[in-house]
Amino acid sequence: MLNNQQDNGAEAVTGTALLLAAAPANKSCLIDAASVLPALAAVPPSALAGTAAATVVELADPVDPQTVLTRVRTAAAAPGPLTVYVAGQLHLDTRQRLLHLALARTTPATLRYTALPWHWLTGELALRRPDTTTVVLDVVADAEAWEQVRAVGLGLGPGIRVYGRVAPPPQRRKVAAPAYLRSYASTWRDGHRPTPAQLHAQAAGESGPADALFLAVDAARTPVAPAPAPEPVTVEHAPGAPAAPDADPHPAILAAAQSGRHGEAAALAAMWESDALRTHGAGSPEALHWLEVRADLARLAEEPARSCELWMAAAEARLARGQSPADEDVEGAVDRAHHQWEQLGDEARARALAPSLTRLRHAVPGRRPGALEAIGRRIEAMGKAPVAH
Structure with a gap:
């Protein structure tokens, strides 16, 4: 540097x-x-x-x-x-x-x-x-x-x-x-x-x-x-961007994702999140909504690591603004992060994300018994897996 x-x-x-x-x-x-x-x-x-x-x-x-x-x-x-x-x-x-x-x-x-x-x-x-x-x-x-x-x-x-x-x-x-x-x-x-x-x-x-x-x-x-x-x-064009505040951007974003234009969908959602941050502030319901939209778009793009990170960020933001660990939205964010982590085939990324997910699971155990133990079992199984040469 x-x-x-x-x-x-x-x-x-x-x-x-x-x-x-x-x-x-x-x-x-x-x-x-x-x-x-x-x-x-x-x-x-x-x-x-x-x-x-x-x-x-x-x-x-x-x-x-x-x-x-x-x-x-x-x-x-x-x-x-x-x-x-x-x-x-x-x-x-x-x-x-x-x-x-x-x-x-x-x-x-x-x-x-x-x-x-x-x-x-x-x-x-x-x-x-x-x-x-x-x-x-x-x-x-x-x-x-x-x-x-x-x-x-x-x-x-x-x-x-x-x-x-x-x-x-x-x-x-x-x-x-x-x-x-x-x-x-x-x-x-x-x-x-x-x-x-x-x-x-x-x-x-x-x-x-x-x-x-x-x-x-x-x-x-x-x-x-x-x-x-x-x-x-x-000149590049960004249809559905916050330059059009009265338009509902969700149909255009979903259409882009469903047609395989995942990069365009993610960029549009990020622009709307930026607009929500400027207008309503960090941690606002509006900004949290777009963070969760980006998390789900990462799922649709088959990027489980990215989706897991974004769902964990959403859960942590909801907890930081005072929502209860038993709140439905908090539990839902952690459950989705956990599910995406389970989809990860890259063991190195799974190991890297495991500590953050484990901390969240301690705070938000969820309604299904054994979620925290399931993380531990997968970490243990990864540790026993043979090393590829």
Whole structure:
């Protein structure tokens, strides 16, 4: 972690820049993502974050999606402006039609377990205050992901500025370079400080390829007037977002989930949760409702670990606001978390979640006898399981 703190008094705003560069360290590699990090690391943190005082967090070829999620969540919790730089490659889980950002150990066969689900990233960013988040992308998409991105976009909702390049897969046995972000770094190292729109226009003109998608969207989801670039500006749309407060978003979210567009459904629910947090506050019934909607959407997307985490968070939030452990909603949240934990085939994730679930079960034993003992039996059985070699 790099820090650049300037003492500008109590009114100084500290920004955060998160640099995420990842690509498989195998023949599935489509872009030399991490090669841009030395160039960005040589840039003053203030340029990366857009604030005089800045914190820079760097993730170079991470291997664990949960670790990446934790770092994203921590950065997203920072009160000041946040800029997220992503260099890497997108793949489509053809079973669930979900975009994933490949990590160092990702292969086509292990995509669902070793890559970062794109909606994890968009969901965390959607919870931030509007107009405080910028995402800068330099990514290559495989053939299936490329078609989906061209058709429905990337699911980054309103209130987030987006600049970047999404390139189609390179020719066979070729590895692309993160030329778009390298252009940013080169401009900053020369001492220039253009506006984000100017930076984007320059990088788009320098990086190519001619058939890439270049994104330049301000926080209000309107296109930024560009200088000449290889492709027109692409504007993403987020139907059902809180920009339409009188519409009931539930049918659109459920329809997206039922048609396999799980990333879109999760992002929409996260946007409504963000709106509830701003309007009604943390722990409010409205915010809790959307937290539980996200938990159920994770179940529909066959992400039991994520669903378990969200149901546990909902139960803990209800207890924190003074609801009784015997309350039907509290018991229901814990029961659902327990059920999702039982569905986990990944024993490492099950072990990691077991202590939190056990603590909740002690506080909320539920109406079915033996729930706490069932957790213990599964933990014991996992401990006796043979280790795979």
